[in-house]
Amino acid sequence: MANRKLVAGNWKMHGTAESIGEIVRIAAGVPTGVDVALCLSATLIERAARAVPGFAIGAQDVHSMERGAFTGDVAAHQLHDARASFVIVGHSERRDGHRESDTQVRAKAVAAQGAGLKVILCVGESLEAREAGCAISIVSAQLDASLPPSPVEAVAYEPIWAIGTGRIPSLEDIGEMHAALRSRLIAAYGAAGNVVRLLYGGSVKPSNAAEIFGVADVDGALVGGASMTAADFLPIVEAAAES
Ligand code: PEP
Numbered sequence: 660m661a662n663r664k665l666v667a668g669n670w671k672m673h674g675t676a677e678s679i680g681e682i683v684r685i686a687a688g689v690p691t692g693v694d695v696a697l698c699l700s701a702t703l704i705e706r707a708a709r710a711v712p713g714f715a716i717g718a719q720d721v722h723s724m725e726r727g728a729f730t731g732d733v734a735a736h737q738l739h740d741a742r743a744s745f746v747i748v749g750h751s752e753r754r755d756g757h758r759e760s761d762t763q764v765r766a767k768a769v770a771a772q773g774a775g776l777k778v779i780l781c782v783g784e785s786l787e788a789r790e791a792g793c794a795i796s797i798v799s800a801q802l803d804a805s806l807p808p809s810p811v812e813a814v815a816y817e818p819i820w821a822i823g824t825g826r827i828p829s830l831e832d833i834g835e836m837h838a839a840l841r842s843r844l845i846a847a848y849g850a851a852g853n854v855v856r857l858l859y860g861g862s863v864k865p866s867n868a869a870e871i872f873g874v875a876d877v878d879g880a881l882v883g884g885a886s887m888t889a890a891d892f893l894p895i896v897e898a899a900a901e902s
Contacts, residue, residue, distance in 0.1 A: 664872065664899040665813055665856045665879035667779055668697040668886025669719060669747060678703065679710050684889040686711035693900040694879075696745045697886065698779075701733050708742035717745025720753055721776070723766035735774035745812070746771045747881070749781045749805055751819045761804035768807040777812035779858065779881065780805055782840075786820035789828075794818070795839045802843050810848045813856040814840060815881040821861025823883060830874050833859055837876035865894035872902035 668685075670678075682697060689695045696715035699707055708716045722732035738746060748771065749764035759767075768778045782801045784794040802814065816836050821827050828836070837857050844852030859871050860881030871877055879899055885891040 662854055662856050662878040663692070663694060664902065665694040665696070665858060666892075666896050666899045667695070667717065667745065667747075667813070667815075667858065667879070667881050668892055669750070669860075669881055669883045670697065670699050670703075670887060671719070671752070671883060672700060673887060674699055674703050676703075676706065679706060681888060682707050683710055685892055686714035688889055688893040689714070689896055690900045693896055695896055698745060698747050701738070701741070704738065704743050705741040715744045716742060717747065717777075717779070718743045719747050719750065721746050721748065721767050721771050723763060723770045725770065725773075735770045735776055738771075739774045739776060744777060745779060746776045747779045747781060747815075751781065751783055751817060751822065754781075755819070761801060764805040765807055768805070768811060769809075772807060772809055772811075778807070779813045779815055780811045781815045781817050781860070781881070783815075783817040783819050783822075783861070786818075789818060789820065794832075795836060798836060799839055799843050802840055803847070806844075806847050810844075810851045810855050813858050813879070814844065815858040815860045816840060817860035817881060823862070825862050827862050827867060827871070830870060833871065833877065834874045837874065841876050863895060865891060865898070868895040868898035869902065872899050 698717035718738045748767040856878035858879045858881045863880045
């Protein structure tokens with residue numbers, strides 16, 4: 660049986676108090692039959708969670724340690740305390756921009772799960788790897804090395820070259836990658852690997868969402884730019900609910 664779809668928005672370093680109205684509009688428009696979360700900057704999490712009780716608010720990163728002298732970082736239990744229920748780990752903007760290794764991503768996932776957060780773990784290849792024909796082996800190895808011992812809530816396949824560019828892989832390439840990742844999840848978790856949701860991320864828009872959700876083993880999406888407004892995000896959520 661197909662997994663229930665999850666559509667998660669990643670607001671990146673956007674959003675202030677003025678954005679709460681948009682978050683309320685998004686939460687109010689979510690149809691039944693699909694799970695939705697918005698992953699926000701730490702500064703907005705608690706305000707948003709109070710404004711839309713029952714709607715899932717998440718974070719975009721977490722530190723791997725429970726507490727300590729880590730200036731500027733946020734611990735998993737602090738995110739939970741702020742009412743986050745999800746957290747993204749291993750986004751390529753963290754892996755590349757902050758030199759996060761697979762080992763660190765795995766440790767972050769373990770810490771997040773320990774605090775009761777649902778983990779969306781990101782993997783994805785560079786354009787060079789895609790063009791060299793080794794995307795599947797590179798992303799599979801990245802996943803194997805980043806997965807924590809307990810099943811994550813979702814894995815997001817995000818080709819780095821598709822993030823914020825308007826370009827997406829062919830539907831065949833998405834299907835091939837998701838099938839490979841599913842087999843890695845089953846190798847890691849046994850039957851529980853079947854229910855880890857596999858999200859596609861990278862330039863998902865209202866215009867391409869339905870065809871992406873039609874690909875086998877695509878259990879939802881991680882959406883950046885198009886998650887910032889109800890006008891763009893809700894049609895994507897509706898496409899997931901209808902697929
Ligand atoms: C992302 O940041 O995870 C992302 C997928 O961005 P976009 O949808 O803008 O490509």
